[in-house]
Amino acid sequence: MIAIRNQGGYGMSSDEEEAPRRHSIGAKRNPDTAEAIRAAALDILIEEGHAGFSIEKVARRARAGKPTIYRWWPSKAALLLDVYHRQKRDVEYPVTDDLESDLALFLTSLLRYWRDGPAGDIFRSIVAEAQSDPAAREALQDYIAERGKQVAGIISAPRNGPGLAPDFPPRIIAELVQSYAWMKLLIHSLDEPQENAGLAVRAILRGAMTVK
Amino acid sequence: MIAIRNQGGYGMSSDEEEAPRRHSIGAKRNPDTAEAIRAAALDILIEEGHAGFSIEKVARRARAGKPTIYRWWPSKAALLLDVYHRQKRDVEYPVTDDLESDLALFLTSLLRYWRDGPAGDIFRSIVAEAQSDPAAREALQDYIAERGKQVAGIISAPRNGPGLAPDFPPRIIAELVQSYAWMKLLIHSLDEPQENAGLAVRAILRGAMTVK
DSSP states (O other), rough: OOOOOOOOOOOOOGGGGTTTOOOOOTTOOOOHHOOOOOOHHHHHHHHHHHGGGHHHHHHHTTTOOOOHHHHHHSSSSHHHHHHHHOOOOOOOOOOSSOHHHHHHHHHHHHHHHHHSSSSSHHHHHHHHHTTTHHHHHHHHHHHHHHHHHHHHHHHSSSSSOOOOOSSSHHHHHHHHHHHHHHHHHHOOOOOOHHHHHHHHHHHHHHBOOOOO | OOOOOOOOOOOOGGGGGGOOOOOTTTTHHHHHHHHHHHHHEEEEEHTTTTGOOOOHHHHHTTTHHHHHHHHHSSSSSHHHHHHHHHSOOOOOOOOOOOOOHHHHHHHHHHHHHHHHSHHHHHHHHHHHHHTTHHHHHHHHHHHHHHHHHHHHHHHHOOOOOBBOOTOOOHHHHHHHHHHHHHHHHHTTTTSSHHHHHHHHHHHHOOSSSSSO
């Protein structure tokens, strides 16, 4: 798991870069510098996409030093995940008596969230980083398991109405829904009609097969 | 769409790099050089993974020039896709009277194919590249649509037995199965028990919901 150090760190401001590394106890990360670094990372990602993203550029834009950034975020992916986590997550996890519409609402709100703001681009970058950085991959695994639990929570919530059949682990059903969203993100098809997402959820819950 | 020029090109050998570009008609790509480049690309990917992969390294290893490589494969992704396409594709597309077992066999054979040889690593790299290279993204979209048609072919084949209900487009069902495999690939969970893939297919075809 990538350590995303939101607190602590060393209290170096951007103009202390060339000074020898200090390991004094009790020194605090400068919150303004940290926020400037996150903001710079987000801006670069929005303006230039993953192809143009580098820690060098973030450092330059935030007027911070690369060593400072790497001290607080050990990898590109750690910084991206931190920025992603801090996005206002506008995704719904509803629980009503209608499992199918709850899950469809989750899925369409996730697709919209990725499509309409910077979150989709950030998450794309994280997935790409995870293909070459083992620490990023572990962080992504943890993250997806955590989100999977939330989706499984929708699925296995008690309801007055049809629920998950006892022979299906909620995790697998959650993964099917998450996977579908991932593919749409990764091939840049987030603008498909909402009814496709509804059909996907309907297949998963009610089955796509007819009985002859 | 990335043009993967398997034929044609300019007949420059690796030591002609510094010569001015020739546009002579009828010059052929040297097949030995092309094959050496593909082999070098594959070796580097196997040995160093996506993180260590670069056209520079491929050029050095194949004793070819970077301009030669870029003339034949306009981007890193184009070379990766070409190498991927040339892997012996050990994936099954069965059509029997049992749709569920056909689709489960497709899915488990795809997961095994990605897990047991270099194909999984190559495809991971292509997906990662597609997040920063628009041409790679387009190539990936085309590729996935093409494979999706093959999977949809399994799904909508005529059968003596339950088939796809008429209200579901085969493409969406195919995408659900493909997406599930993608996520397992991208978070490096290809070694999960085979029964999970079976449960995923069962949910998609027969539904995961109980009727109260």
